[in-house]
Amino acid sequence: AQKVTQTQTSISVMEKTTVTMDCVYETQDSSYFLFWYKQTASGEIVFLIRQDSYKKENATVGHYSLNFQKPKSSIGLIITATQIEDSAVYFCAMSAGTGGYKVVFGSGTRLLVSP
Amino acid sequence: EAAVTQSPRSKVAVTGGKVTLSCHQTNNHDYMYWYRQDTGHGLRLIHYSYVADSTEKGDIPDGYKASRPSQENFSLILELASLSQTAVYFCASSDWGVSQNTLYFGAGTRLSVL
Numbered sequence: 152a153q154k155v156t157q158t159q160t161s162i163s164v165m166e167k168t169t170v171t172m173d174c175v176y177e178t179q180d181s182s183y184f185l186f187w188y189k190q191t192a193s194g195e196i197v198f199l200i201r202q203d204s205y206k207k208e209n210a211t212v213g214h215y216s217l218n219f220q221k222p223k224s225s226i227g228l229i230i231t232a233t234q235i236e237d238s239a240v241y242f243c244a245m246s247a248g249t250g251g252y253k254v255v256f257g258s259g260t261r262l263l264v265s266p
Numbered sequence: 267e268a269a270v271t272q273s274p275r276s277k278v279a280v281t282g283g284k285v286t287l288s289c290h291q292t293n294n295h296d297y298m299y300w301y302r303q304d305t306g307h308g309l310r311l312i313h314y315s316y317v318a319d320s321t322e323k324g325d326i327p328d329g330y331k332a333s334r335p336s337q338e339n340f341s342l343i344l345e346l347a348s349l350s351q352t353a354v355y356f357c358a359s360s361d362w363g364v365s366q367n368t369l370y371f372g373a374g375t376r377l378s379v380l
Contacts, residue, residue, distance in 0.1 A: 157308075194374050196371040196374075201366065201368060242308060244309075244369075246367040252362075253311060258308040259308050
C-alpha cells in the first residue's frame with residue numbers, strides 16, 4: 152500500500168529566506184512519481200513540481216526545487232527566496248504501480264511567510 | 267478558462283437526503299477523481315475513473331457512488347447524506363501518458379450536511 156507522510160504541520164519563515172518542507176513515502180513499486188501541490192487561501196489547488204523515481208537529477212521549476220533521497224524514501228520541497236504569496240498549504244503526493252491510477256496525498260504543511 | 271469545473275460550489279443538504287456533485291473537464295483527460303478534504307487529513311481518494319461508463323473505488327468509498335457517463339463528466343452521489351460527509355470535495359483530471367498522472371483540480375465544492 153502507498154503512504155505519504157508530512158510531519159511538519161506548519162512552518163513560519165521571513166520573506167526572502169529559503170525553506171524546506173519534508174515528505175517521506177512508502178511504496179512497494181519500483182516505479183513511481185512524486186508531486187508537490189500548493190493550496191492557496193482561496194482553496195485552489197495547483198501542481199508545482201514532479202520527480203520521476205527513475206531520474207537521479209532533482210527537479211527544479213522556478214524557485215521550487217526538490218531534494219530527492221531515494222534510499223531514504225524522502226522528497227523534500229525547497230523554496231528559495233520566499234515571497235509573501237508563497238504562504239499556503241503544501242501537499243506531497245505519490246502515484247505508483249502499474250498504471251499509477253491512484254494518487255495518494257500527505258496531510259499537508261502550512262507555510263507562513265512574513266515580511 | 268477553468269478546465270475542471272465543479273458544481274455546485276457550495277451546498278447545504280439535510281441528513282438522509284440525496285446529494286449529487288458534478289464535475290466537467292475540458293482537458294480531454296482520460297482519468298478523473300473525486301477527493302475529500304477534511305481539516306488535518308489532507309486529500310483522501312473516494313472514487314476514480316479511467317474510462318467512460320466505468321468507475322473504481324478509492325480509499326474511502328463507503329457512502330458514496332460515482333458515475334462517469336462521458337469522458338468529460340464525472341459525478342459523485344451521496345444517496346443518504348450524513349453529518350460525517352460534511353467536507354470540501356475536489357474533482358481532478360489527469361492524463362497518464364502525457365504528464366504521469368499530474369492532477370488538475372477543480373475549485374472544490376463545500377458540502378454541509380445538517
